[in-house]
Amino acid sequence: MTLTRKQLLKAMAGAGAAVMVTPQAHASSGRVIQRDVCVIGGGASGSYAAVRLRDLGRSVVVVEREDRLGGHTETFRDPVTGGTADIGVVGYHDIPLVRRHFGRFDVPLSFAKTNPGTIRFADYRTGLPVDNYRMPPMSRLAEYAEVLEQYPYLEDGPDLPNPVPPELVAPFTDLMAKHGFADLAPLLYLVSQGRSDLFDLPALYEMKYLNGPAVHGMLTQTTVTTSRRDNSELYEKITTHLGDDVLLNATVTEVSRERAGVQVLVSTPHGPRTIRARRLVVTVPPLLANLARFDLDSTERALFSRFSPGGYYTSVLRLPGVAQVPIQNVSADAARQHMPTMPGLYLLAATGIPEIFIAYYGSSRPLPEARVRADILAALGRLQSTGVLPTTQPRFEMFASHAPFLLSVSGRDIAGGFYRRLSALQGRHNTFYTGAAFHTNDSTLLWRFTESLLPRI
């Protein structure tokens, strides 16, 4: 007898032991992996969820499409000096959860330097230095922090009051103008990053990203980072800890969810796998294209189709002869609050490794890698033509695309209850969601949010 998928899942329900599957039932599905929870995506949220679920006695498996865990956490290791530089996630908030998570994997933390200190300014559009610009002092973030205090729930998750406060729905530029700190724009952008139209988006996004704990960490210089300047060490140790419970280079080929449980078909370098689990935890960007193999229902489809992704790219450049001082892109035009023209390169950050800089490039939409690389080289050429940079040959040592980055919806959608409906998806079809799209691009807050979901999972 060949069981239908529904019958198989029913058989699974309540059964602690592995379900025997007839070869005919899933002829192409390969080995069967039976777990309590299947986690899709092994970045900050997925790897945290897996570790903590295992702590709580659940069996897990993580499906990650890349060859490593960590997602937006990525580290450059210089073959010449042995120095390291994090080109993705750098800092965390100093809360007990963070100390515990790093501590258990023996990854020591130290306070990070969040004050940019000495910095040069140039208009990357013309290549000319902007010598008369002065970055507002970090202490002025206190003015912004006062506004944030009115919205403490932004730190907790996607839930918003009903009705949503109009200030959160209107563009962030309006909020800056209303509260009299429009001139902070380049500073706020420098410490927020990643999406060129960030300030034109509903203020909700910037206020969740540059949130209360983040600003507190900057004002008190208590943001933490790994002492060895290698955030990837955490994820390498989690990979070892999870062992066979991580499937790397794995592609989801089909997800079907029934009341009794979920089934995930995965293609791996070691052949196909069939994962049967009671719960699914989705941590990947929930764009329709990324969930194409999921059995999404019309509600899920309608919600996920509203998201617009941005682009964000970081690369490691070797710039011979360039001193280790950051160079920030600011417009010479004071009437534009010195905001640079984007999409484009907006910062060459010093790493402390001789000749090595991190190039940060933001865009309101994903762009082809070739276009980003060409833009970066063109901007460097302009900076060389004006003498801001010496005319030495730049070299890409590493290129990382973080697109799709910061999934946003319109102010109208937010006011119409988008995040309330998104939140209501938790638990439907045995599926739970965490990850940046459901909260914000902040590892600490994502871990806290994920932790709050665990009892339900």
Ligand SMILES: Cc1cc2nc3c(=O)[nH]c(=O)nc-3n(C[C@H](O)[C@H](O)[C@H](O)COP(=O)(O)OP(=O)(O)OC[C@H]3O[C@@H](n4cnc5c(N)ncnc54)[C@H](O)[C@@H]3O)c2cc1C
């Ligand atoms: C350059 C940069 C700097 C940042 N700096 C900081 C910082 O200093 N501090 C901070 O707190 N936050 C920072 N962030 C924000 C960062 O996005 C979050 O901290 C956090 O890493 C997001 O975690 P996540 O789990 O949502 O996503 P990710 O870490 O991106 O994890 C998602 C994972 O899912 C995988 N995946 C995607 N699609 C699929 C699929 N279909 N199947 C299987 N796997 C899939 C991806 O490969 C990835 O591993 C930074 C982000 C960037 C890009």
